[in-house]
Amino acid sequence: xxxxxxxxxxxxxxxxxxxxxxxxxxxxxxxxxxxxxxxxxxxxxxxxxxxxxxxxxxxxxxxxxxxxxxxxxxxxxxxxxxxxxxxxxxxxxxxxxxxxxxxxxxxxxxxxxxxxxxxxxxxxxxxxxxxxxxxxxxxxxxxxxxxxxxxxxxxxxxxxxxxxxxxxxxxxxxxxxxxxxxxxxxxxxxxxxxxxxxxxxxxxxxxxxxxxxxxxxxxxxxxxxxxxxxxxxxxxxxxxxxxxxxxxxxxxxxxxxxxxxxxxxxxxxxxxxxxxxxxxxxxxxx
Amino acid sequence: xxxxxxxxxxxxxxxxxxxxxxxxxxxxxxxxxxxxxxxxxxxxxxxxxxxxxxxxxxxxxxxxxxxxxxxxxxxxxxxxxxxxxxxxxxxxxxxxxxxxxxxxxxxxxxxxxxxxxxxxxxxxxxxxxxxxxxxxxxxxxxxxxxxxxxxxxxxxxxxxxxxxxxxxxxxxxxxxxxxxxxxxxxxxxxxxxxxxxxxxxxxxxxxxxxxxxxxxxxxxxxxxxxxxxxxxxxxxxxxxxxxxxxxxxxxxxxxxxxxxxxxxxxxxxxxxxxx
Numbered sequence: 001x002x003x004x005x006x007x008x009x010x011x012x013x014x015x016x017x018x019x020x021x022x023x024x025x026x027x028x029x030x031x032x033x034x035x036x037x038x039x040x041x042x043x044x045x046x047x048x049x050x051x052x053x054x055x056x057x058x059x060x061x062x063x064x065x066x067x068x069x070x071x072x073x074x075x076x077x078x079x080x081x082x083x084x085x086x087x088x089x090x091x092x093x094x095x096x097x098x099x100x101x102x103x104x105x106x107x108x109x110x111x112x113x114x115x116x117x118x119x120x121x122x123x124x125x126x127x128x129x130x131x132x133x134x135x136x137x138x139x140x141x142x143x144x145x146x147x148x149x150x151x152x153x154x155x156x157x158x159x160x161x162x163x164x165x166x167x168x169x170x171x172x173x174x175x176x177x178x179x180x181x182x183x184x185x186x187x188x189x190x191x192x193x194x195x196x197x198x199x200x201x202x203x204x205x206x207x208x209x210x211x212x213x214x215x216x217x218x219x220x221x222x223x224x225x226x227x228x229x230x231x232x233x234x235x236x237x238x239x240x241x242x243x244x245x246x247x248x249x250x251x252x253x254x255x256x257x258x259x260x261x262x263x264x265x266x267x268x269x270x271x272x273x274x275x276x277x278x279x280x281x282x283x284x285x286x
Numbered sequence: 287x288x289x290x291x292x293x294x295x296x297x298x299x300x301x302x303x304x305x306x307x308x309x310x311x312x313x314x315x316x317x318x319x320x321x322x323x324x325x326x327x328x329x330x331x332x333x334x335x336x337x338x339x340x341x342x343x344x345x346x347x348x349x350x351x352x353x354x355x356x357x358x359x360x361x362x363x364x365x366x367x368x369x370x371x372x373x374x375x376x377x378x379x380x381x382x383x384x385x386x387x388x389x390x391x392x393x394x395x396x397x398x399x400x401x402x403x404x405x406x407x408x409x410x411x412x413x414x415x416x417x418x419x420x421x422x423x424x425x426x427x428x429x430x431x432x433x434x435x436x437x438x439x440x441x442x443x444x445x446x447x448x449x450x451x452x453x454x455x456x457x458x459x460x461x462x463x464x465x466x467x468x469x470x471x472x473x474x475x476x477x478x479x480x481x482x483x484x485x486x487x488x489x490x491x492x493x494x495x496x497x498x499x500x501x502x503x504x505x506x507x508x509x510x511x512x513x514x515x516x517x518x519x520x521x522x523x524x525x526x527x528x529x530x531x532x533x534x535x536x537x538x539x540x541x542x543x544x545x546x547x548x549x550x551x552x553x554x555x556x557x558x559x560x561x
Contacts, residue, residue, distance in 0.1 A: 012373045012556045013371055013373075014369055014370060014371030015369070015370040015371070016465075017368065017369050017370075017449075018453055018456065019369070019449055019452055019453065019456070020462040021364060021368075021462055021466070022365065022368075022369050024361070025360075025361040025362070025365040026361075026365040026369075027361075027382075028357065028362070029358065029359035029360060029361050029362040029365050029366075029377070029437075030377075031362075032354075032357075032358035032362075032432070032433075033362075033377075033380060033381065035357075036358075036426070036429050036430055037380070037383055037384060037392035037430060037433060038380070039386070039399075040395035040396060040398075041383075041395055041428070042406060043393045043399050044391065044394065044398060044399045047398045047405075059383065067331075083559050086301070089297065089300060089301050089304075089358070090301045090304070090305065092297070092489075092539050093297055093301040095300075097294055099298050099300055105302070105305060107544075107545040108305065108309055108310075108541070109305070109309070110541055110544065111313065111488075111537065112307050112309070113484070113539060114484075114536075114537035114538075114540045114541050114544075115312075115313070115495045115533075115534060116487075116490070116491025116493060116510075116511050116512045116530075116537070116538040117491065117494070117511070117534045118491070118493040118511035118512075118515055118530070118533075119316060119491070119511070119514065119530040119534055119537070120312055120404055121493075122316075122514060122518050122527065122530060123313070123315050123316050123530070124312055125320055126315050126523075126527075127312060127315055128439055133311070133315065134307075134311075138555070139384060141316075152396075154308075157308060158308050158309075158312065161308055161309070180368055189540055190289060193467065194337055195351070201432050212385075215386040216385070216386075218388065219386075219387060219388025219389060219390065219391065220388070221388065221389055221390050221493065221494035221497075222389070222493030222494050226515075226518065237468075238388075239388045239389075239390035239494065240390075241393055242388075242390050242391065243390060243497070243498060244393065244499075245360075246397060248402065251397070251398055251401070251404070251488055254394055254397075255394070255398060256394075258332065258388075258390075258391045258394050261388060261391065262387065262388075262391065265386060266386070269386060269486040279549075284408055284480075284497050
């Protein structure tokens with residue numbers, strides 16, 4: 001500790017502080033982060049690169065890998081969009097209306113954060129499989145959810161559900177009622193108020209929730225594999241391809257699929273963040 | 287100026303229907319399926335030696351991961367929240383990085399490092415050490431996915447508290463450690479506990495990352511979520527849902543404790559803002 005405090009103010013890349021412990025805490029953080037996260041991820045990139053450009057291209061352009069990536073990213077985008085709409089609705093209902101059991105429902109929204117994905121997976125399979133609670137009701141109409149791509153979507157909606165609710169809720173709660181009242185007094189219709197007074201400040205927060213839900217859904221594995229049926233080209237998600245490659249001891253192939261997934265999802269997250277920054281600028285607040 | 291009673295009821299109804307379909311039903315079916323053959327079958331499923339071994343392993347992994355995450359989380363939050371330095375925002379996003387990495391990739395990276403054909407595989411073999419398909423690999427994969435949880439809760443709280451309390455203690459002659467233990471820790475205890483709760487729920491329930499590194503050797507390297515998968519794939523529905531019901535109970539306890547803390551923690555933050 002004293003060794004760490006001796007360094008105070010010694011460097012120019014940080015502001016002086018009277019608080020001791022920078023060296024120690026910064027050291028622990030960077031060491032743990034490097035050992036647990038950064039070095040292992042570097043190994044992933046290194047391993048993928050060792051496959052060579054031709055092998056990487058062959059894998060990236062193979063129909064099975066493309067179908068899996070399309071499903072993982074497509075279903076994640078769709079699930080995050082559905083959660084965006086219902087997240088706004090749920091946040092609105094929880095903040096603005098009072099109904100019996102509201103606090104209980106509010107607490108329950110976090111269930112997907114707390115419930116292990118494997119538990120969610122077998123539960124959703126039991127509900128939406130053709131012989132399940134809801135699956136058997138839909139089967140006579142020829143609608144199948146379990147063991148199809150729709151099953152993947154259901155699982156991703158489940159695990160992404162809390163994000164938009166939790167990012168939008170505080171913004172809605174802090175919104176000043178005076179603005180709405182002023183708009184109403186000036187003769188704006190309720191729809192107009194929702195559209196031009198309530199929605200603009202809420203949208204950037206909703207977008208943050210959307211990106212979080214998307215990022216979580218893209219890589220999701222546990223809740224999906226039980227309900228998806230995992231049919232190659234149809235309901236096989238990208239993380240499962242990694243598992244299959246590993247089981248065949250094709251480390252480089254697994255690493256290539258992993259890097260492709262990370263690259264695509266970081267590019268999309270970057271795109272959404274830029275979009276959100278533009279949104280914030282246009283709507284004129286920080 | 288508000289929506290009419292009908293619109294209000296319609297919106298509440300729509301939200302509750304969505305939540306029932308996607309939250310209440312999955313939770314309910316876990317307990318219903320676990321108990322379809324009665325208490326006897328439920329208890330027999332949980333008394334199975336493999337299931338007991340899985341419960342033990344899950345507790346061991348969580349018990350190892352928690353203290354490491356607590357130390358790294360507090361250190362990380364202290365460095366980020368208490369000082370201004372270049373590259374701080376980059377470091378903050380790096381802490382959050384595991385949230386946007388697939389759990390399967392979190393497991394994969396350790397196989398690439400420590401697996402039989404991994405970078406350190408031959409060295410580990412010559413030393414007679416095993417990381418993949420053994421406890422250390424499971425702990426590492428768990429640490430990867432749970433890394434951000436505690437720091438993420440502590441950073442905003444410590445930032446909002448500021449440095450004044452610590453500076454006062456130091457000025458009055460308290461040692462750095464004493465300042466940390468008597469001033470900082472009591473200030474952040476609720477958000478720390480909150481982070482530990484979330485971190486623990488994820489650690490005990492992690493599936494994808496652990497599935498990749500565990501090798502799923504029955505009774506040895508299967509955690510509870512992996513045991514659920516094995517039982518489910520063998521069409522032992524009652525047993526799978528019985529183990530799942532324990533994890534679902536853990537989730538409910540976590541949610542209840544979290545809700546209680548949010549309530550406490552909100553009071554404290556409100557009190558803090560008042561002065």
